[in-house]
Amino acid sequence: SRAGECWALAAEWRKSGDCWLKGGNHREAAAMFEKGECWRQAAEALTEVAPGDVALWKRVGTCWKKAREVKKAVTSFSKGRFWREAAEASEELLEWEPAAEFWEKAERWKEAGICWRQAERFEKAVEAFGRAHLWRE
Numbered sequence: 697s698r699a700g701e702c703w704a705l706a707a708e709w710r711k712s713g714d715c716w717l718k719g720g721n722h723r724e725a726a727a728m729f730e731k732g733e734c735w736r737q738a739a740e741a742l743t744e745v746a747p748g749d750v751a752l753w754k755r756v757g758t759c760w761k762k763a764r765e766v767k768k769a770v771t772s773f774s775k776g777r778f779w780r781e782a783a784e785a786s787e788e789l790l791e792w793e794p795a796a797e798f799w800e801k802a803e804r805w806k807e808a809g810i811c812w813r814q815a816e817r818f819e820k821a822v823e824a825f826g827r828a829h830l831w832r833e
Contacts, residue, residue, distance in 0.1 A: 706733060709729065709733075712732075713727075726755075733762075735760070735762040754778045761785055770785045783820065789804060790804050790808070802828040806828040808824040
């Protein structure tokens with residue numbers, strides 16, 4: 697079946713990624729994991745080399761987002777100063793994981809507002825700060 701072939705191919709990419717990882721080549725490992733859509737493994741491999749390459753944080757954040765680890769995506773995008781992506785991920789987090797408490801939700805909107813401000817998208821920042829009831833911001 698077609699689905700079975702896809703799963704087998706993904707497993708091969710993952711095995712290849714594991715081999716590269718054991719050999720210490722995190723970039724190649726991440727590339728293999730991405731081809732196999734093993735997003736968590738790709739993000740973890742890239743995180744090992746990202747501190748020396750700021751541009752990689754966008755790729756790390758994207759992998760975390762695809763793995764549905766949105767909090768880690770926000771952190772990764774922020775580390776690379778990819779503020780628009782961080783703000784969008786913050787807002788997605790609000791949609792996917794509704795906060796139980798008002799203060800939790802306000803904190804998430806505040807985080808989105810800070811990211812939008814850093815991205816110089818001031819209308820979006822004002823909207824996010826308003827939702828967090830931070831009128832002074």
